[in-house]
Amino acid sequence: MRRIEPHIHMVTRTTDDYEAMARAGFEVVVEPAFWAGFDRGTSRGFADYYHQLTVAEPARAAIYGLKHYTWICLNPKEAEDLALAEDVLQIIPDFLDRDNVLGVGEIGLNKNSRNELAVLERHIELADQRGEMILVHTPHLEDKRKGTLMIMDAICNHSGIDRGRVIIDHAEEHTVGEIKDRGFWVGLTLYPTTKCTPARAVDIIECYGADRTWMASSADWGPSDPLNTVNAGLEMLRRGHPQALVQRVLWDNPVEFLSQSPRFKV
Numbered sequence: 001m002r003r004i005e006p007h008i009h010m011v012t013r014t015t016d017d018y019e020a021m022a023r024a025g026f027e028v029v030v031e032p033a034f035w036a037g038f039d040r041g042t043s044r045g046f047a048d049y050y051h052q053l054t055v056a057e058p059a060r061a062a063i064y065g066l067k068h069y070t071w072i073c074l075n076p077k078e079a080e081d082l083a084l085a086e087d088v089l090q091i092i093p094d095f096l097d098r099d100n101v102l103g104v105g106e107i108g109l110n111k112n113s114r115n116e117l118a119v120l121e122r123h124i125e126l127a128d129q130r131g132e133m134i135l136v137h138t139p140h141l142e143d144k145r146k147g148t149l150m151i152m153d154a155i156c157n158h159s160g161i162d163r164g165r166v167i168i169d170h171a172e173e174h175t176v177g178e179i180k181d182r183g184f185w186v187g188l189t190l191y192p193t194t195k196c197t198p199a200r201a202v203d204i205i206e207c208y209g210a211d212r213t214w215m216a217s218s219a220d221w222g223p224s225d226p227l228n229t230v231n232a233g234l235e236m237l238r239r240g241h242p243q244a245l246v247q248r249v250l251w252d253n254p255v256e257f258l259s260q261s262p263r264f265k266v
């Protein structure tokens with residue numbers, strides 16, 4: 001089966017991970033911009049990170065035969081300093097023009113604060129003006145449902161944005177239904193033990209169907225597993241789901257969504 005990892009933070013991963021992914025049949029990795037594990041202090045730090053995402057990491061991925069795409073934004077975790085956020089928003093359009101960039105992401109909320117919402121709104125405006133696709137990060141644990149609704153409301157205020165070109169990631173049992181009802185795509189990000197495990201993700205597919213849904217490992221600098229979508233596929237087969245459904249969730253759907261960007265080719 002052909003494989004794609006539609007949400008992973010390769011800058012935090014070792015070359016062993018690239019090798020393991022290549023061996024498992026992965027052809028493409030897609031890397032949204034995110035928090036580095038520490039707050040960057042200047043827009044220069046962000047420019048260096050965006051350079052890494054658009055130049056250095058694609059070159060590293062290519063060594064292992066993987067195509068690398070990315071999304072650019074300022075992460076909600078770093079949105080509290082509004083002056084810095086404004087500086088960073090000034091440099092983002094230049095990077096959105098680069099060849100491996102699919103859109104604005106992963107934007108969203110972390111603690112659902114006023115400043116996070118202000119910076120989210122600036123990103124949505126930018127995406128609306130430029131006709132960019134959007135990848136959304138939703139808060140974890142107790143903030144998730146409220147934050148997901150706030151984000152969807154903010155996007156729905158922009159009538160020019162096609163919800164079929166927006167994916168709401170880190171979705172869980174209590175948010176998937178409303179995300180689908182509003183016409184957005186659903187991302188299920190898998191974690192080894194915390195948050196959404198492969199087994200829970202398969203439960204969600206069984207409850208809500210596979211339409212407009214992808215799974216990703218979202219592997220980063222924390223406990224995570226870049227091959228976790230393989231585990232989810234095996235869990236689907238173990239429960240008796242057909243191979244075609246596995247392929248739909250793990251390959252067809254992400255490729256269909258991402259192919260809405262003219263830059264995305266597999």
Ligand SMILES: [Zn+2]
Nearest residue numbers: 032034106218
């Ligand atoms: Zn992420």
